[in-house]
Amino acid sequence: xxxxxxxxxxxxxxxxxxxxxxxxxxxxxxxxxxxxxxxxxxxxxxxxxxxxxxxxxxxxxxxxxxxxxxxxxxxxxxxxxxxxxxxxxxxxxxxxxxxxxxxxxxxxxxxxxxxxxxxxxxxxxxxxxxxxxxxxxxxxxxxxxxxxxxxxxxxxxxxxxxxxxxxxxxxxxxxxxxxxxxxxxxxxxxxxxxxxxxxxxxxxxxxxxxxxxxxxxxxxxxxxxxxxxxxxxxxxxxxxxxxxxxxxxxxxxxxxxxxxxxxxxxxxxxxxxxxxxxxxxxxxxx
Amino acid sequence: xxxxxxxxxxxxxxxxxxxxxxxxxxxxxxxxxxxxxxxxxxxxxxxxxxxxxxxxxxxxxxxxxxxxxxxxxxxxxxxxxxxxxxxxxxxxxxxxxxxxxxxxxxxxxxxxxxxxxxxxxxxxxxxxxxxx
Numbered sequence: 001x002x003x004x005x006x007x008x009x010x011x012x013x014x015x016x017x018x019x020x021x022x023x024x025x026x027x028x029x030x031x032x033x034x035x036x037x038x039x040x041x042x043x044x045x046x047x048x049x050x051x052x053x054x055x056x057x058x059x060x061x062x063x064x065x066x067x068x069x070x071x072x073x074x075x076x077x078x079x080x081x082x083x084x085x086x087x088x089x090x091x092x093x094x095x096x097x098x099x100x101x102x103x104x105x106x107x108x109x110x111x112x113x114x115x116x117x118x119x120x121x122x123x124x125x126x127x128x129x130x131x132x133x134x135x136x137x138x139x140x141x142x143x144x145x146x147x148x149x150x151x152x153x154x155x156x157x158x159x160x161x162x163x164x165x166x167x168x169x170x171x172x173x174x175x176x177x178x179x180x181x182x183x184x185x186x187x188x189x190x191x192x193x194x195x196x197x198x199x200x201x202x203x204x205x206x207x208x209x210x211x212x213x214x215x216x217x218x219x220x221x222x223x224x225x226x227x228x229x230x231x232x233x234x235x236x237x238x239x240x241x242x243x244x245x246x247x248x249x250x251x252x253x254x255x256x257x258x259x260x261x262x263x264x265x266x267x268x269x270x271x272x273x274x275x276x277x278x279x280x281x282x283x284x285x286x
Numbered sequence: 287x288x289x290x291x292x293x294x295x296x297x298x299x300x301x302x303x304x305x306x307x308x309x310x311x312x313x314x315x316x317x318x319x320x321x322x323x324x325x326x327x328x329x330x331x332x333x334x335x336x337x338x339x340x341x342x343x344x345x346x347x348x349x350x351x352x353x354x355x356x357x358x359x360x361x362x363x364x365x366x367x368x369x370x371x372x373x374x375x376x377x378x379x380x381x382x383x384x385x386x387x388x389x390x391x392x393x394x395x396x397x398x399x400x401x402x403x404x405x406x407x408x409x410x411x412x413x414x415x416x417x418x
Contacts, residue, residue: 096400131401146292152400176299183334184289186298191289 001140001160001278003198004030007046008270010170010204010218010240011070018246023272025049026070027169027240029200033160037138039063041156041167046272047074054080061137064092065169066153067103075104076113081120088120091135093152094128101126129154148172148188149217157192163278166196166233169240174223175215184230193231197278200270201227203238206253221253228265235283239270293397294318294406301408311407315340315368324411329383340364352377352389364407367394371404377414389414 007025015024026044038054040047040062047062054060060080064071080086092100101117104126109116117124127135130152134143143157147168155168166189173188174180184190193199203224205213210220219227221238228236238257241250254269268274268286276285289295294312298319301308307324311317316337320330330346332338338346344362351357357378359365367374373395382388390411397406 176303186290186295186334188292188295
């Protein structure tokens with residue numbers, strides 16, 4: 001399984017000279033199985049460039065964690081959606097009152113957007129996921145679980161053989177707590193992340209920034225470390241960088257982590273364009 | 287690997303921040319969490335990995351009706367909320383951790399998930415100071 005990061009920024013796209021290395025596009029991750037089966041995790045602005053480079057496929061699956069704008073804004077610019085003959089499946093959380101189609105249509109319709117869902121020329125199928133525990137796409141096994149973030153939000157665990165990727169880009173497991181629960185059963189997202197080879201996880205705030213953002217649905221860097229430790233992952237990819245964090249600031253924030261030798265896992269901060277190869281021998285790349 | 291449902295986790299995290307005595311049960315009615323004010327009031331504890339059935343809870347508390355009469359299994363507030371899927375308010379008498387008889391107003395309500403499943407029961411116990 002190969003994983004490529006097309007968008008690593010949280011909340012707001014931040015193109016510019018001071019975000020070139022970590023990236024300015026919002027959440028989008030490509031997952032490709034060994035047989036070429038392709039999943040796209042979230043449809044932030046990073047999906048635009050991904051769509052331009054895709055070829056030789058007749059089915060794509062887009063897995064949305066939730067419907068905040070930074071995770072769906074690129075959807076209307078994803079070229080495969082406009083290609084007749086292509087089968088596109090979009091998976092994402094419904095609410096208690098609206099299905100996924102109804103919720104996505106709030107963005108993909110005037111006045112917010114000129115093109116409606118029905119205008120896409122591909123063969124489009126929408127899947128509500130809140131009742132699902134998982135599903136299979138080709139060789140990829142997908143597990144789903146709701147996680148702590150405002151509004152219906154899920155995380156995904158994608159497995160191919162023994163290799164597992166956990167993707168929880170927006171997550172505040174420490175909401176209301178001083179520390180994460182000792183018992184992992186009581187920790188949001190744990191079942192998705194447990195023993196994953198690669199965990200891509202929200203790391204929006206520093207410890208100093210978090211107290212003024214409690215309840216916004218994101219993690220501090222300390223929380224992510226605790227979470228990854230409890231989940232016993234092999235590699236942690238801090239993701240969903242705050243729009244105010246420049247490359248220089250992120251170097252400072254993550255430099256200490258990358259250098260730490262007391263952690264039981266590797267820390268590879270998310271950078272746009274980074275690729276990872278997960279196989280039974282471990283994770284390569286970054 | 288199955289953790290607790292997100293609704294229970296969030297309710298537990300909220301209850302841990304409140305000064306009201308709150309008990310949390312799972313979708314089968316098994317007690318899974320007691321916040322500190324409830325521990326102090328009722329003398330009941332449940333470990334992170336433990337559960338307590340509704341009947342065991344009622345027995346530990348020596349729970350009776352507000353008039354002192356024993357409650358049948360279906361009259362237990364948790365059980366009534368679980369069966370009805372609705373809010374239940376009931377005055378009950380329990381044996382407190384210090385041995386005193388306490389009159390409590392129990393407010394019990396089900397947690398219904400976004401897809402309409404009953405995934406837990408929240409029990410709030412309000413002490414009635416002028417009874418007894």
